[in-house]
Amino acid sequence: MSQPAAKPYLTVRADGSHEIEVKRSRFICHLARVGDEEAAQEFIAGIRKRYWEARHNCTAFVVGADQRRERSNDDGEPAGTAGVPMLEVLRRRGVTDTAAVVTRYFGGVLLGAGGLVRAYGGVVSAALDTVGLVERRPVALVTVAADHTRAGRLENDLRAAGHAVRELHYEAAGVRIEVGVPEPELATFHHWLAEASGGSAVAVPVGHTYLEVPCP
Numbered sequence: 001m002s003q004p005a006a007k008p009y010l011t012v013r014a015d016g017s018h019e020i021e022v023k024r025s026r027f028i029c030h031l032a033r034v035g036d037e038e039a040a041q042e043f044i045a046g047i048r049k050r051y052w053e054a055r056h057n058c059t060a061f062v063v064g065a066d067q068r069r070e071r072s073n074d075d076g077e078p079a080g081t082a083g084v085p086m087l088e089v090l091r092r093r094g095v096t097d098t099a100a101v102v103t104r105y106f107g108g109v110l111l112g113a114g115g116l117v118r119a120y121g122g123v124v125s126a127a128l129d130t131v132g133l134v135e136r137r138p139v140a141l142v143t144v145a146a147d148h149t150r151a152g153r154l155e156n157d158l159r160a161a162g163h164a165v166r167e168l169h170y171e172a173a174g175v176r177i178e179v180g181v182p183e184p185e186l187a188t189f190h191h192w193l194a195e196a197s198g199g200s201a202v203a204v205p206v207g208h209t210y211l212e213v214p215c216p
Contacts, residue, residue, distance in 0.1 A: 006138035018127035024107025058082035085121035151175035
């Protein structure tokens, strides 16, 4: 049975943090890109160790391109007022492969259930805006071989035509150029390459990967 086609998905652009203050309580949201649940738990453990003296380190994460694995933890806050609203923000924004930890330093003023929900959800949302998101798009990975005298021009032509050049591998016989091509555009790419190289270059499929496109 064939595997289902990979789909684009959103994740954080990079690891980062954002802080807000609500009635003298500090809420610091730490975000990280994680590849699986184990990586998410390692990130969470690291933040809890670093901020061990804080009153709470509440958590949420979503992993898997189809958002199939998720967890949240209120870490001592009233049930449903911290981890759940944090997780809901990740769900609502369509973000996956992402872990969030919100460190709270209590400021002496009780916020009530509604205030906690707004604070924990709000700081995660603000952190996502600050760090930024990328769309990871599945593509076929191909290599195009060229001799040393033609490689530079071919690379420039590829980039000028809007093709995603990923890496260049320099070898004794020439240069192998890795290019990411969306599956539906493979036939068009092969035709373009034949014309651009005068028939001297051929694209060899080597696997699949993802291209990252920043979200506005």
